[in-house]
Amino acid sequence: MNRRGFLKTLGLAGATVACPRMSGAAEPESGVEPYGILVDTTLCAGCNSCTYACAEANGLPEPEDPEAVTKPTTDQWTAVKTWKTSKGDVSVKRQCMHCVSPACHSACLTSALDKTAEGPVVWREDKCMGCRFCMISCPFDGPKFEYSSTKPRIRKCVMCADRLRKGGEPACVENCPEGALTFGKRGDLLRTAHKRIADQPDKYVDHIYGEREVGGTSWLYLAGVPFEELGFPTDVGEKPYPELTASFLYSVPMVLTLAPALMLGVARATHRDEDETAGEAANDGAANGGEEERS
């Protein structure tokens, strides 16, 4: 193998390694307008009907004491927590937010976490190798991992992706007795939410959580108190999370093409010098030992 042969190999390897699709699938390519769910926390009574419906629809164990569970777990994908706020007790249902540009999808090296065109972010068992990089990357702690299993899975709300595909609604929405959950196209839900705020400016804070956070989420929240009081992360910014790594990933193909060229050039230059002086350059096999006689 000579230098040219090597460069060919390098080119091939470079092509496989260096051409990542840069962004984490932000725009739906199919033209399907994605779905979303609007949560009006001013209407939620904290009854946990959604929690029971979720368990039944997704084959999860029946929740024994859902009020004691304040964060989603591997076995309970939805959790309703009641917060003490400046306007009294407010119950908030939390689950995976199903980001428009999910950090978990862009983090996943096997594409196990998949952003579907309809909106749900789903986990695919046959792909996942259990590295938990999705959990490191997710700003909302969406993915949960079965640490006690020898065949662990990532568990989280899947926005009832199968029911959606069959034209249905997510189970939690269908079973909410208070009408706190609304299912629909994300665009329509935003219009609805803005209208509610405009109609009752005293009841709501002028903020739809999920409209712009991390580039938008499928789950949208209305509230009567600032979202900090309800435990929502308010420092996540409006930039889609995959963009945090985009500039690094952009630089990769550049380094992969420029650095070897530069180094081969430098090596060539320094070695020619040596051909003339020392006369020991061509065979670079790192033969150990100096030129002197061995004792």
Place this chain on the structure above:
Amino acid sequence: MKGAAGLWRFLLSELKPKGSLFTPFNLVSVPIMIAAAVILYIRFTHGLSAVTNLSQEVPWGLWKGLNVVTGVAFAGGAYVVTFLVYVLGQKRYHSIVRITVLNGFLAYVFYAGALLLDLGRPWKVINPIIGNSFGVSSVLFLVAWHFMLYMMAAFVEFSPAVAEWLGLRRLRRTLAALTLGAVVFGVTLSMLHQSGLGALFLMAKGKIHPLWYSEFIPLHFFVSSVFAGLSLVIFEGTLSRRVFRSRMSEEHHAHHDDIVLGLSKICAATMFAYLFLKVLDLVHGQKTGLLGTPMGHWYLVEIVGFVLVPMALFTEAVRWRSLWLAKTGAILTMLGIVLNRLNVSIVGFRWTEPVRYVPTPYEVVVTLGVIFAEIWVLRWVINRMPVLSESPAWVREEAAQPAIAERVAA
């Protein structure tokens, strides 16, 4: 060349230990490795929660933070030294190429390999490789591929030593001709995955304490891998001179002081650049106010005690030609790298959580077991192959010939 049967007998005989079995190192390392094996058996039969303190909030613990993230930083010496010798033509570092590359290669095999212990579904590890599901927008995808390719490059760089050990003359010549290509490829890959390890934490924004989180974290990781790797080379050289004195070539002995001081110079310079980057980040990111907090004090311990101080030691070492100062600097630098990588991946990670992650004793034992296993293999190879010792005579006779041929052609 020997016959196949002869080669087989030779390999079998080489498997036998050389030297005393009951050394202090063996007496410490063997029980720990056995314990680690037992713990790993439990881990694979009962799940990660049986032996680790990992949680939904802290999904990466000591195995990732120390073995993978820190271990790979220490392997950085290989790409720096091969760059010096083969790209810049700095022949005076030639005698440490093999030991450094071997160390780097084994570090990758064991520490990147430790990733497998931590994977929840290791039987799926083939997925990102065979291409049925490329997650190409993933930094981890990039890091995994670069680990793999770099391991191959490092093995090619080291392979002439294996060929010399086995007495395979023709193969050695072929492999030796690949060295420059492997080096160039390897340096490029290293730049990318050393920084890539930092880039893994870019999306953990908000989870990592702002003093350790930075959008420039890939650059910080890359620059610090230079002095992390070289400090290990200096430290390792000191140990080798004691442990493997009998295996060491004269060239190795003769150049030792110059090499240590030369590497110290590079360490001091890169540490200066690193400090500058850190200060820039601190000022530009308007984080100076955080220095007064407890985490800020901890940050200052890391930056002053384990970057600024060793940088000064390296500088003084070069000035006074003091090996002692250089070695002290190297040890402090290494501790600083461990601190930094653990601060990013564990201490500063989820620093506001009421219940902090603390590794279980089991996790610590496995981490140590992996390190000891690497040292065992390293020792086995050094004792057999021409790593510190000179190449066999036939290699040097051959090495002279192509050079002559090339000169005639030119």
